Amino acid sequence: MIFQENFRFFDFWDAIESGLYFVIVGYYFLLFAYFLLMRFRTSKKLYWLFFSLLFLCLAASRVFFIASYFFLPELVAPPEVIAGYLMLTYRLATFFTWLAIACLMGVLGMLIWPPEADESQESSSEKFMLSSTMKISMRIILIIIPIFIGILALTLPDNLFMDPEIAERYDVDIELHTIYGYPIGRFLLNFILAPIFMAAIPFLFLYLAWKTFGVLRKSYLLNAIGFFLYYAGRILQGVFEVAGWPHLRATVPPLIILCSLLIIVIANNFEQLR
Numbered sequence: 001m002i003f004q005e006n007f008r009f010f011d012f013w014d015a016i017e018s019g020l021y022f023v024i025v026g027y028y029f030l031l032f033a034y035f036l037l038m039r040f041r042t043s044k045k046l047y048w049l050f051f052s053l054l055f056l057c058l059a060a061s062r063v064f065f066i067a068s069y070f071f072l073p074e075l076v077a078p079p080e081v082i083a084g085y086l087m088l089t090y091r092l093a094t095f096f097t098w099l100a101i102a103c104l105m106g107v108l109g110m111l112i113w114p115p116e117a118d119e120s121q122e123s124s125s126e127k128f129m130l131s132s133t134m135k136i137s138m139r140i141i142l143i144i145i146p147i148f149i150g151i152l153a154l155t156l157p158d159n160l161f162m163d164p165e166i167a168e169r170y171d172v173d174i175e176l177h178t179i180y181g182y183p184i185g186r187f188l189l190n191f192i193l194a195p196i197f198m199a200a201i202p203f204l205f206l207y208l209a210w211k212t213f214g215v216l217r218k219s220y221l222l223n224a225i226g227f228f229l230y231y232a233g234r235i236l237q238g239v240f241e242v243a244g245w246p247h248l249r250a251t252v253p254p255l256i257i258l259c260s261l262l263i264i265v266i267a268n269n270f271e272q273l274r
Contacts, residue, residue, distance in 0.1 A: 050106035064093035098150030109139030160185030222267030
């Protein structure tokens with residue numbers, strides 16, 4: 001058997017939390033199919049392609065995080081093997097997270113520098129006055145930077161990313177580089193780089209809601225609320241874990257994320273945005 005008959009770390013609240021995140025993964029796949037087949041297929045707009053790939057990458061990332069959090073610690077294997085699997089799944093989960101951020105940057109680029117076909121909807125005073133070549137170049141740069149960061153997360157050494165708790169639990173002989181007891185690589189990715197890239201999206205939607213009116217304003221505003229709630233759910237997961245509140249960590253963040261996804265679907269279900 002590859003798993004322990006009696007779980008050592010997987011408890012009741014872990015079962016609740018993992019179940020909710022499995023629901024979230026299923027919803028990610030549904031959103032991917034919806035935006036790809038119902039939006040991109042009919043409109044051929046890159047905006048919807050990036051939106052659909054965003055949820056596919058989030059689904060892949062969450063699957064690896066679920067494996068790392070709930071299942072791999074229960075493996076019957078030498079400690080160093082389990083530690084290696086944990087780091088591999090963390091790297092893959094982080095890589096797909098940054099691919100999702102790259103898709104968000106694709107959405108951002110399409111909103112800031114829209115294609116020529118969409119420019120007629122904007123007044124000349126509201127547009128960034130750039131040539132078509134410059135617009136394409138700026139969009140490509142926005143997408144490439146997160147992909148490059150994701151590749152770094154795959155290739156940089158373990159001593160930058162390994163959690164000290166993992167090193168202690170599995171007796172891994174490694175010299176960790178930490179800041180305030182937190183792996184410096186994770187610190188840079190989670191607390192420095194990710195907020196810089198991700199914060200722009202909801203604020204841009206708020207700005208567009210302020211500049212537009214009618215159905216378009218409602219759509220942009222709901223998108224902003226949805227992304228704010230999604231980020232709040234991700235942040236609260238870490239807050240409740242640090243605070244030692246497993247019952248809240250297992251229920252509140254995934255429910256907030258599910259609510260945010262529902263709002264994002266509603267926001268992008270307006271016929272005028274096709």
